[in-house]
Amino acid sequence: MKLLVIFPLLALCSIQPSLVHCGTRPSFVSDKMIAKAASVVNACQTQTGVATVDIEAVRNGKWPESRQLKCYMYCLWEQFGLVDDKRDLSLNGMLTFFHRMPAYRKEVQEAISACKRIGKYFVKGDNNNCEYAFAFNKCYASLSPRTYYLF
Numbered sequence: 328m329k330l331l332v333i334f335p336l337l338a339l340c341s342i343q344p345s346l347v348h349c350g351t352r353p354s355f356v357s358d359k360m361i362a363k364a365a366s367v368v369n370a371c372q373t374q375t376g377v378a379t380v381d382i383e384a385v386r387n388g389k390w391p392e393s394r395q396l397k398c399y400m401y402c403l404w405e406q407f408g409l410v411d412d413k414r415d416l417s418l419n420g421m422l423t424f425f426h427r428m429p430a431y432r433k434e435v436q437e438a439i440s441a442c443k444r445i446g447k448y449f450v451k452g453d454n455n456n457c458e459y460a461f462a463f464n465k466c467y468a469s470l471s472p473r474t475y476y477l478f
Contacts, residue, residue, distance in 0.1 A: 355428060355431075356476050361478070364478050367403065367406040367407065367478075368403070368478045370402075370406065371399050371402035371403050371406060372399065374402055375395045375396075375398045375399040375402055376395045377393070377395040377396050377398075377399040378393065378395065378396075381393050381395065381396040382396070382399070382477070385477055386477055390461075390465050394454075394457060396461065397457035397458060397460060397461035398457040398460075400457070400460035400461055400463075400464050401456045401457045401459070401460035403478065404416060404460055409421075413451075414451055414456060415446070415451075416443065416446060416459070416460075416463065418439050418443065421435070421439065422435070422436065422439065425474070431471075431473075431474050434470075434471050434473075434474065435471055435474055437470065437471075438466075438467050438470035438471035438474075439467070441466065441470060442462075442463050442466035442467045442470065443463070445459070445462050445463060445466060446459055446463070449462075
């Protein structure tokens with residue numbers, strides 16, 4: 328499903344989305360995508376118990392250190408098929424998506440490359456998977472704020 332390819336960077340908004348830094352969503356994120364993501368977002372919110380206030384804080388550029396928020400990010404990765412059978416983050420789909428968008432291509436490739444490397448510092452396991460998801464999202468948002476969009 329092509330919708331699934333953008334969700335590592337689309338990691339945390341509720342149904343009323345906003346861009347982390349500038350308050351508007353990127354043009355490539357359609358209302359249809361938001362509607363399709365709603366059931367996964369709701370499921371991950373329920374599964375992790377993440378507080379809406381934490382999600383809203385991330386939308387506003389703040390990064391609460393709650394375990395629920397960190398695990399919410401990893402839950403989205405799992406639900407959108409971005410975790411392989413070894414529980415590693417697989418971003419090939421996201422790269423493919425942005426290859427069709429030349430204005431973002433180089434920026435996204437560089438951000439993914441830089442941020443994915445931090446994964447080597449995390450031992451696989453539930454708690455560390457959540458920590459890695461949080462660290463990756465925070466890194467990506469800082470390196471590519473115009474493409475980082477939170478569900």
